[in-house]
Amino acid sequence: MEEVGRFRVDLARAFGDGHGGVIGLAVSGGPDSMAMLALATEALDGRVSVATVDHRLRPEAEREAALVAGACVRLGVPHAVLVPDAAIVGAGVQAQARGVRYALLARWAGAGGIEAVATAHHADDQAETFLMRAGRGSGLAGLAGVRARTVIAGMMVVRPLLDWRRAELRAVARRRELPFVDDPSNADDRFERTRVRRLLDANEWLGPANLARSAGYLAEADGDLRAVVDWLWAARAVVDGDDVRVNATDLPREVRRRLVRRALAVTRAVAGLTEPAFGEASNVEAMLDGLEQGRRVTQAGVLASVRDGRWRLRPAPPRRS
The missing domain is CATH 3.40.50.620 (HUPs)
Known part of the structure; x- marks a missing residue:
């Protein structure tokens, strides 16, 4: 038929x-x-x-x-x-x-x-x-x-x-x-x-x-963007234990959004962080805004900082009691 x-x-x-x-x-x-x-x-x-x-x-x-x-x-x-x-x-x-x-x-x-x-x-x-x-x-x-x-x-x-x-x-x-x-x-x-x-x-x-x-x-567009992010990650990211560095200069915001989400996920996985919850749908706008403004920002147990457009992410130190 x-x-x-x-x-x-x-x-x-x-x-x-x-x-x-x-x-x-x-x-x-x-x-x-x-x-x-x-x-x-x-x-x-x-x-x-x-x-x-x-x-x-x-x-x-x-x-x-x-x-x-x-x-x-x-x-x-x-x-x-x-x-x-x-x-x-x-x-x-x-x-x-x-x-x-x-x-x-x-x-x-x-x-x-x-x-x-x-x-x-x-x-x-x-x-x-x-x-x-x-x-x-x-x-x-x-x-x-x-x-x-x-x-x-x-x-x-x-x-x-x-x-x-x-x-x-x-x-x-x-x-x-x-x-x-x-x-x-x-x-x-x-x-x-x-x-x-x-x-x-x-x-x-x-x-x-x-x-x-x-x-x-x-x-289709999302799949293409994922492929671009995979390529950029291989070319611009360096993972040294739980210390992740990414060159995010001269990239569109959507690409940077996906890169920071990837960097957060990798840092958490290497460090064994499971709390607080974090996933592919998690909102990362506050962290991205902070990095664009040159500030140190924390999300999902990860501390991120930036210098000359290059991000550094690592586990956040424990809070003082």
């Missing part, structure tokens, strides 16, 4: 350098992932294995996992249900669940010799993410949304459906008479994504496909 050929091309594009091993599919039982299950099964000639994560957060999840298992039996595809080792409790349940989900999938993929895990993120997801992050004032990396290929928890993750619309995928599942379930949280206005989804549904002129395409262009 034409859509199977399209999926095959999109999967190859997501991989970039080609693939020949078993592909893992993260299938929740929703129409998007069930469509991916059907397309991958038809396109990959048996090189498919499926996992469903039951976070143990909703009583319906067990039934949904059983639905996926039944579909896999019908298609002749191996299936596993993955459950967390401990209950997910406390604040930020959705963020916790995402971390647990990818950790479980990575462990499953590693044990099964699976080359990569595919998820069913599609164009409408990408458009929703773009609008949510734009509303928060995100920069280039945030507006780029999810990537067609990335590494999470040490596992390669590919998203071959980023050019597909939600309605197309639902139609794929229906034509094959595959059962699916609609997540009730998709209708819960307490979630930001649900509210953005309603906005897009009511205003098709906003163009979800074009928003997703814009996110893709930004992902």
Whole structure:
């Protein structure tokens, strides 16, 4: 079928350098992932294995996992249900669940010799993410949304459906008479994504496909900038134990922003600093402003100073009691 050929091309594009091993599919039982299950099964000639994560957060999840298992039996595809080792409790349940989900999938993929895990993120997801992050004032990396290929928890993750619309995928599942379930949280206005989804549904002129395409262009630009920063780091950074020095002269602010974030991360890693928390999304504007003004500044347990445009970062001395 034409859509199977399209999926095959999109999967190859997501991989970039080609693939020949078993592909893992993260299938929740929703129409998007069930469509991916059907397309991958038809396109990959048996090189498919499926996992469903039951976070143990909703009583319906067990039934949904059983639905996926039944579909896999019908298609002749191996299936596993993955459950967390401990209950997910406390604040930020959705963020916790995402971390647990990818950790479980990575462990499953590693044990099964699976080359990569595919998820069913599609164009409408990408458009929703773009609008949510734009509303928060995100920069280039945030507006780029999810990537067609990335590494999470040490596992390669590919998203071959980023050019597909939600309605197309639902139609794929229906034509094959595959059962699916609609997540009730998709209708819960307490979630930001649900509210953005309603906005897009009511205003098709906003163009979800074009928003997703814009996110893709930004992902390309972000990837190019990452490559430039890698090159500059190799040429201009010197790491001597936990003493990091970077020549940041004559560079655009966005490049310096990324270099200072890299320098902070390297210094903390070498020094074994884990507190306070710091990550790729951490705001470094205050440190960057301080360095541009020639001041000594501290962030995330690291002291930074500058002389003639050359930064020096090292662990901050302990505070006096």
